[in-house]
Amino acid sequence: MSEAVQRYVAFSDHPDGGNPAGVVLDAAGLSDDRMLAIAADLGYSETAFLCGTDIRYFSPLAEVPFCGHATIATAVALAERDGPGEVVLATAGGPVPVKTRRDPDGRILATLTSVPARISPIGPADLEELLASLGWGTADLDPALPPRIGYAGAWHPVIAAATRRRLAALDYDFDRLATLMAAREWTTIQLVWREAGSLFHSRNPFPPGGVVEDPATGAAAAALGAYLRDLQLVPLPATVTIHQGEDLGRPGHLVVDIRADRAEIEVTGTAVAIT
The missing domain is CATH 3.10.310.10 (Diaminopimelate Epimerase; Chain A, domain 1)
Known part of the structure; x- marks a missing residue:
């Protein structure tokens, strides 16, 4: 895979815990077939693809409308690149604000706010x-x-x-x-x-x-x-x-x-x- 695919574990501060997710922070120009192929190659339950603030999620078999753990992983990847803050991600179901901050131990915490549930x-x-x-x-x-x-x-x-x-x-x-x-x-x-x-x-x-x-x-x-x-x-x-x-x-x-x-x-x- 030539795309910059990052690998994160969400909802854990240890790589051997939580749920692995793929993250592509610049998915501009990627076709649906290519995104699905990347997700299938990774084999994680979901991989997130970001184009600006638009985000899409693919499992190894199909696109899914929303994925929480891949959203948390994407937010932390953005915070590590740009610094903690807030971004509003455009999902298939509507806007999902995500805030990141550092806790007293230096870990980055991410909070997503769902669409109306x-x-x-x-x-x-x-x-x-x-x-x-x-x-x-x-x-x-x-x-x-x-x-x-x-x-x-x-x-x-x-x-x-x-x-x-x-x-x-x-x-x-x-x-x-x-x-x-x-x-x-x-x-x-x-x-x-x-x-x-x-x-x-x-x-x-x-x-x-x-x-x-x-x-x-x-x-x-x-x-x-x-x-x-x-x-x-x-x-x-x-x-x-x-x-x-x-x-x-x-x-x-x-x-x-x-x-x-x-x-x-x-x-x-x-x-x-x-x-």
């Missing part, structure tokens, strides 16, 4: 097929956290496991779930277990992108924020912590800020270059 019901037939694809039964679900579909730039079913053990034992029918998700234009499945009021563990299957599981997923984290807000499952304002990637050996840490007076959700994390 919302939830919708999941139909009984779709839920039945989703659970069958996962190999889950209704007894595996947390009755306090009902299934919904969340949107914050992309669509993510939110499915809550009754136990940490159920979440850990993820072993699903890849082709069956991929077919359902492609038909419904879902990006990842936000599988969660609630350890405490504002502390969650998450796993995100992504078969439509050719990836068994995303280790850390900012877009789905924002969708979870909308889900918790709209179902009044946390007192507002709320700061929610999500641990993801633990079962893959790539632990990541996502912070989600939810307010009652705005439809947008904020997601914060770090990113580090892979050398």
Whole structure:
């Protein structure tokens, strides 16, 4: 690849944690086919391509409308090149402001503000097929956290496991779930277990992108924020912590800020270059 492709891990300050993403800070002149080829060659769940402030995201198999972890990685790459500050990225779903700053330890933190986020019901037939694809039964679900579909730039079913053990034992029918998700234009499945009021563990299957599981997923984290807000499952304002990637050996840490007076959700994390 002749293009300047950078490699970052998002939502971790260690290269062996979080979720890897490709970043191309100057994608001017690249065709759709070339961007897809770059993403496929990298093999990460997503690669971000920046042209000015326009940003596009490609998985190894297709373009996706929004990707949180690649946005965080892009923001940190820009901050390392230009210094911390704010940029408004133009995504397929609308503008996404991203702010970067240094914390007391010198790490660059990036906070993305999603497009207006919302939830919708999941139909009984779709839920039945989703659970069958996962190999889950209704007894595996947390009755306090009902299934919904969340949107914050992309669509993510939110499915809550009754136990940490159920979440850990993820072993699903890849082709069956991929077919359902492609038909419904879902990006990842936000599988969660609630350890405490504002502390969650998450796993995100992504078969439509050719990836068994995303280790850390900012877009789905924002969708979870909308889900918790709209179902009044946390007192507002709320700061929610999500641990993801633990079962893959790539632990990541996502912070989600939810307010009652705005439809947008904020997601914060770090990113580090892979050398």
